Amino acid sequence: MTRSRSAGAEAEAAGVEPPLLLSGVDRTYERGGETVHALQDVNLAVDAGEFVAVVGPSGSGKSTMLNTLGLLDTPTAGDVLLDGREVSDADDARRTRLRKEYIGFVFQDFYLIPTLTATENVLLPTVYDADAKARPRAEDLLGRVGLGDRLTHRPTELSGGQKQRVAIARSLINEPEVLLADEPTGNLDTDTGRQVLGEFERVCDGDVAVVAVTHDELVTEYADRTVELVDGHLEVR
Amino acid sequence: MTRLTELPAVLMAVRNLRRNRLRSVLAALGIVIGVLAIATLGIFGNVLQLAALNQLGGIGDQVIVSPNQDAGADSLTARDVAEIERIAEGRGTAVPLYSEGAAVSGTGGESGFANIYGTNTPAALFTAESGEVPERHRQGALVGTDLASEVDVRVGSLVEIGGNTYRVIAILAAGEDISPVQPGTAVVLPESEFAAGGYDQVVVQADSGEDARDVADEIRDRLNSREDRVSVLELSSILDQINEFLGLLNQFLLGLGAVSLIVAGVAIFNVMLMSTTERKGEIGLLRAVGVEKGDILRTLVVEATLLGVIGGVVGVVLSIGAALLLWYVSPIGLNIILDPSNAVYLVVAFAFGVVISLASGIYPAWKAANLEPVEALRD
Numbered sequence: 344m345t346r347s348r349s350a351g352a353e354a355e356a357a358g359v360e361p362p363l364l365l366s367g368v369d370r371t372y373e374r375g376g377e378t379v380h381a382l383q384d385v386n387l388a389v390d391a392g393e394f395v396a397v398v399g400p401s402g403s404g405k406s407t408m409l410n411t412l413g414l415l416d417t418p419t420a421g422d423v424l425l426d427g428r429e430v431s432d433a434d435d436a437r438r439t440r441l442r443k444e445y446i447g448f449v450f451q452d453f454y455l456i457p458t459l460t461a462t463e464n465v466l467l468p469t470v471y472d473a474d475a476k477a478r479p480r481a482e483d484l485l486g487r488v489g490l491g492d493r494l495t496h497r498p499t500e501l502s503g504g505q506k507q508r509v510a511i512a513r514s515l516i517n518e519p520e521v522l523l524a525d526e527p528t529g530n531l532d533t534d535t536g537r538q539v540l541g542e543f544e545r546v547c548d549g550d551v552a553v554v555a556v557t558h559d560e561l562v563t564e565y566a567d568r569t570v571e572l573v574d575g576h577l578e579v580r
Numbered sequence: 581m582t583r584l585t586e587l588p589a590v591l592m593a594v595r596n597l598r599r600n601r602l603r604s605v606l607a608a609l610g611i612v613i614g615v616l617a618i619a620t621l622g623i624f625g626n627v628l629q630l631a632a633l634n635q636l637g638g639i640g641d642q643v644i645v646s647p648n649q650d651a652g653a654d655s656l657t658a659r660d661v662a663e664i665e666r667i668a669e670g671r672g673t674a675v676p677l678y679s680e681g682a683a684v685s686g687t688g689g690e691s692g693f694a695n696i697y698g699t700n701t702p703a704a705l706f707t708a709e710s711g712e713v714p715e716r717h718r719q720g721a722l723v724g725t726d727l728a729s730e731v732d733v734r735v736g737s738l739v740e741i742g743g744n745t746y747r748v749i750a751i752l753a754a755g756e757d758i759s760p761v762q763p764g765t766a767v768v769l770p771e772s773e774f775a776a777g778g779y780d781q782v783v784v785q786a787d788s789g790e791d792a793r794d795v796a797d798e799i800r801d802r803l804n805s806r807e808d809r810v811s812v813l814e815l816s817s818i819l820d821q822i823n824e825f826l827g828l829l830n831q832f833l834l835g836l837g838a839v840s841l842i843v844a845g846v847a848i849f850n851v852m853l854m855s856t857t858e859r860k861g862e863i864g865l866l867r868a869v870g871v872e873k874g875d876i877l878r879t880l881v882v883e884a885t886l887l888g889v890i891g892g893v894v895g896v897v898l899s900i901g902a903a904l905l906l907w908y909v910s911p912i913g914l915n916i917i918l919d920p921s922n923a924v925y926l927v928v929a930f931a932f933g934v935v936i937s938l939a940s941g942i943y944p945a946w947k948a949a950n951l952e953p954v955e956a957l958r959d
């Protein structure tokens with residue numbers, strides 16, 4: 344599969360807003376009297392169907408950047424645009440609603456609930472909605488990540504790779520435009536990691552943008568585009 | 581429950597409680613004990629009060645006037661009796677009594693000792709278990725039920741008292757009352773059977789405790805104005821004090837129960853804090869995927885409340901069992917155990933248990949719901 348590295352530019356030229364855009368984003372933390380610059384003047388556009396890898400050593404600001412993209416964190420300066428709308432000043436309730444509507448998350452620790460089956464875990468984001476179609480959708484998503492025969496298994500009965508695939512299915516239950524993954528292969532061996540990255544590739548085929556932040560260089564093989572974070576600065580490689 | 585678990589917050593709360601059953605059970609157990617404590621202590625105290633009233637109620641309505649032995653009088657004069665009757669008029673019935681002790685024996689040879697009362701108007705003071713208490717008592721003997729079985733007599737049998745033989749015309753019910761006149765072990769004969777002298781006492785059966793008090797006061801005023809000719813025994817004011825004491829005792833017991841429920845609340849508070857801390861990552865994930873603060877808050881409060889509801893239901897069931905056990909092992913009547921006023925304690929204990937649980941859940945829930953998702957997801 345080949346994809347242009349300037350997909351963002353092309354989309355902009357075509358007058359389509361990228362689903363996610365960071366523009367001049369700074370994020371500083373005050374810690375014990377000194378200021379930590381976790382992100383400095385970060386600019387990033389992510390297009391629909393694009394798989395962007397963000398690599399960098401530990402402490403370089405990857406999680407901070409992903410949380411900013413995912414509206415879990417607000418920048419100290421700069422803008423976050425979701426589908427062309429400025430959202431960096433949104434209050435908690437609005438950010439919660441936007442996350443529900445646009446964003447899916449996958450974490451290093453899968454955060455599966457041990458007493459729930461695979462299907463129930465996938466359904467978790469929808470439990471507070473009266474959505475009758477969620478269950479067939481969850482089963483379908485599990486089928487798509489190759490777990491069609493594990494629907495009623497509990498996390499303890501699944502391998503690490505299978506757990507992460509359940510988490511991917513869960514991140515897609517709300518039909519997001521963007522899937523954000525923080526160290527998705529962090530707890531997996533290389534082979535299992537490859538399978539999970541393969542899933543991300545397929546997710547992109549469905550026009551969902553994927554941003555994976557990791558210090559695992561393996562990701563670069565699967566991503567359409569890799570950027571590097573060094574001490575809070577984003578560098579294109 | 582099926583309808584209720586269709587509510588997402590309830591569904592999630594039930595799921596969460598099931599995850600650590602042992603801990604949930606232990607937390608609910610605290611509420612069980614607290615509710616049990618409030619309900620049983622409350623009910624026991626109330627039963628005590630009801631039973632005491634039931635037992636003592638009668639004496640509160642009676643005034644017993646007897647000659648003041650210290651002043652040398654050993655019987656009441658006819659004038660005294662007439663005065664007492666006049667005072668009691670409209671507020672109760674005055675029954676003058678002769679009384680003495682005597683051996684009683686049945687035809688089978690069994691004998692016992694009994695208080696023998698003499699009166700022509702026994703109906704105001706005595707009720708029959710079998711036979712009939714005559715309005716005007718002219719012949720025959722009324723025998724108390726306990727004495728009757730001791731000397732083995734029935735209605736129609738003959739009894740021998742002090743050398744004379746009488747036909748038994750009624751067996752007297754023992755009555756629940758603790759009363760100076762004990763019908764269960766007494767024999768009542770017509771006045772004509774006693775050597776004419778003064779009456780030994782007058783019992784005024786008043787219409788109410790208040791009447792009894794008024795009658796007693798007036799008798800003291802009139803008969804003892806110059807010297808203490810009679811002693812007046814009237815227990816309704818003592819009854820009031822007993823009542824007041826039992827009421828205090830009841831409140832004290834309820835207070836004890838409340839303390840145990842508050843302790844249970846602390847246990848729930850603790851369990852909720854612990855389990856939300858444990859589930860921090862998961863709560864962070866729920867917030868990240870767009871679950872609102874309010875939903876998290878509601879779920880956790882429902883969790884705590886459910887612990888209270890479950891504990892409360894079990895506590896109420898156990899309390900009912902404890903009350904029935906009390907009825908089973910004690911002489912207290914079922915009517916007292918089943919008195920509607922006892923249900924109040926069940927309702928209050930249950931409600932208190934639920935409210936305490938809910939209140940204990942609020943802070944941990946609020947804290948968990950307001951956690952920044954980023955913080956919650958950081959290891």
Ligand SMILES: Nc1ncnc2c1ncn2[C@@H]1O[C@H](COP(=O)(O)OP(=O)(O)O)[C@@H](O)[C@H]1O
Pocket residue numbers: 372373374379380381399400401402403404405406407408
């Ligand atoms: N809540 C915080 N308070 C203070 N410093 C923080 C906080 N979160 C992150 N940092 C700092 O910001 C920098 C970037 O952190 P992070 O985004 O977690 O990096 P990465 O995910 O690449 O390991 C680090 O120096 C880290 O110590």
Ligand SMILES: [Mg+2]
Pocket residue numbers: 405406407525
């Ligand atoms: Mg990180």
